[in-house]
Amino acid sequence: MNISRRDLFKFAGLSAAAAAVSGCSTKAFDPLPAKAAAPASVMLGKHQVVVIGGGFGGLTVAKELKKIDPKFDVAIIEKNDSFMSCPFSNCNLGGIQGVNLGTLTHDYSQAVEANGYGMLTAVVTGIDRVNKIVYTSKGSVVYDILVLAPGIDYNYKGQFPTWDAAKIAKAKRLTPAALVPGGEHIALDRMVKNMEDGDVVITVPAGKYRCPPAPFERASMIANYMKKEGIKGKVIILNETAEVAKGAAFKETWKDLYAGVVEHMDNCKIVDVDFAKKEITYVQTVFASKDDTEGVKTTKTQKYGIFNFIPHNMSNPVIEMSGVATTADGFKKVKMATSAEKPVSFQTATDTSVYAVGDVVGHKIPPSGQSAIWSGKECAKEIAHVLHGKSYSVASALPYKSANVCYSMVNGNPEEAIMVNHEFMVDGPVIGSKGSVPKGDTVNDKFRSTGLGKATHDWYKGAMRDLFS
Numbered sequence: 001m002n003i004s005r006r007d008l009f010k011f012a013g014l015s016a017a018a019a020a021v022s023g024c025s026t027k028a029f030d031p032l033p034a035k036a037a038a039p040a041s042v043m044l045g046k047h048q049v050v051v052i053g054g055g056f057g058g059l060t061v062a063k064e065l066k067k068i069d070p071k072f073d074v075a076i077i078e079k080n081d082s083f084m085s086c087p088f089s090n091c092n093l094g095g096i097q098g099v100n101l102g103t104l105t106h107d108y109s110q111a112v113e114a115n116g117y118g119m120l121t122a123v124v125t126g127i128d129r130v131n132k133i134v135y136t137s138k139g140s141v142v143y144d145i146l147v148l149a150p151g152i153d154y155n156y157k158g159q160f161p162t163w164d165a166a167k168i169a170k171a172k173r174l175t176p177a178a179l180v181p182g183g184e185h186i187a188l189d190r191m192v193k194n195m196e197d198g199d200v201v202i203t204v205p206a207g208k209y210r211c212p213p214a215p216f217e218r219a220s221m222i223a224n225y226m227k228k229e230g231i232k233g234k235v236i237i238l239n240e241t242a243e244v245a246k247g248a249a250f251k252e253t254w255k256d257l258y259a260g261v262v263e264h265m266d267n268c269k270i271v272d273v274d275f276a277k278k279e280i281t282y283v284q285t286v287f288a289s290k291d292d293t294e295g296v297k298t299t300k301t302q303k304y305g306i307f308n309f310i311p312h313n314m315s316n317p318v319i320e321m322s323g324v325a326t327t328a329d330g331f332k333k334v335k336m337a338t339s340a341e342k343p344v345s346f347q348t349a350t351d352t353s354v355y356a357v358g359d360v361v362g363h364k365i366p367p368s369g370q371s372a373i374w375s376g377k378e379c380a381k382e383i384a385h386v387l388h389g390k391s392y393s394v395a396s397a398l399p400y401k402s403a404n405v406c407y408s409m410v411n412g413n414p415e416e417a418i419m420v421n422h423e424f425m426v427d428g429p430v431i432g433s434k435g436s437v438p439k440g441d442t443v444n445d446k447f448r449s450t451g452l453g454k455a456t457h458d459w460y461k462g463a464m465r466d467l468f469s
Contacts, residue, residue, distance in 0.1 A: 042139030050143035054078030057358030058149035060376025075118035084181035094221025150316035175309035198305025209313035212245035217408035249418035249447035338429035346379035415453035
């Protein structure tokens with residue numbers, strides 16, 4: 001039997017999907033009999049620091065605390081039994097050589113053994129800040145200090161109030177957003193690798209959402225895959241606003257490499273989706289000038305072959321569960337503590353025993369993997385000083401150049417990427433940021449370059465070493 005390259009991708013995807021459900025260590029927690037859930041009365045132990053969330057931020061906090069003082073008793077509670085990286089995942093969709101679902105997936109037990117913290121695979125079901133207890137599907141855990149690093153969730157209900165639970169479930173199943181690690185990445189990978197001729201539609205939500213360049217990198221990478229495989233169709237970006245992260249760099253790439261394939265459309269608000277007909281209804285607003293606040297609204301429909309439906313983002317429900325103060329917007333960012341002694345902090349404004357890192361923080365920093373690593377290290381310093389009876393201000397580390405360096409792969413042959421570089425600084429009561437998008441190829445005056453393509457691979461390898469070794 002002859003097997004084509006596209007068939008090989010399909011087999012590789014199945015193998016990686018199987019690898020993504022591997023087991024994970026629960027070191028430092030008492031073992032429980034196997035069952036669906038345990039009553040909250042089952043006490044699993046007490047720890048100095050409990051971290052909710054085993055993503056970039058949570059893993060960094062735990063590792064750095066153990067590095068600062070191996071005697072610290074640190075444990076992570078994470079609902080998934082293996083790690084899957086959202087950063088770098090678009091390279092898999094783009095068919096970049098040597099990148100697959102297995103490249104993105106890591107075994108938590110490796111990090112546990114290397115760094116000496118504990119990990120419990122369980123779902124958080126409640127938080128009692130008065131008694132300092134986290135309730136989970138496997139029992140309760142007591143803490144001295146709690147770190148909230150649960151990441152994001154999707155706010156379908158806020159965006160589409162008339163949709164019932166069944167329609168939201170269908171949206172998640174048939175049009176995966178793939179901004180949260182796990183099965184939706186596997187589903188989108190399967191759709192792309194099995195795709196025939198037709199259009200791919202990607203939505204860009206309004207408000208704060210995880211990794212602002214992600215939808216535009218994804219459009220570039222899927223266009224690269226279609227080009228490589230000879231698949232006919234367009235990649236249509238329905239952007240709810242007119243904002244494009246790394247805009248000049250992405251638009252240059254689309255013009256040079258994917259003219260007539262990548263189509264970006266501003267100010268397109270999704271109204272409804274007919275999943276049976278594979279049809280999107282949206283309203284596009286065209287503004288006559290910068291002073292035009294009303295614009296002309298036109299209702300349109302768009303057919304799709306594949307729909308990467310990225311809805312409005314919000315903080316993971318664990319944040320609301322904790323009862324800490326949040327912003328009034330739909331995302332519900334955690335309000336951070338501030339004082340004359342601590343002008344900026346990762347401590348919450350509500351509770352001196354509760355800290356937050358990653359996508360949920362109320363600082364004005366990009367919601368990226370690199371930002372989560374940087375903030376995780378600073379948060380660990382804060383907590384370590386508290387546990388040692390000393391004081392520390394994050395402001396002492398600021399300004400910090402290249403605190404967030406974010407790469408986006410945009411071409412596969414040759415492998416080329418673009419980048420943004422953020423400096424973090426004190427901005428009133430929070431951490432602010434200032435970004436710049438440099439030209440990677442100064443000789444040809446282009447944003448993209450092969451050097452940045454290599455740097456993208458190097459960044460990912462370095463980040464994984466940071467988290468798992």
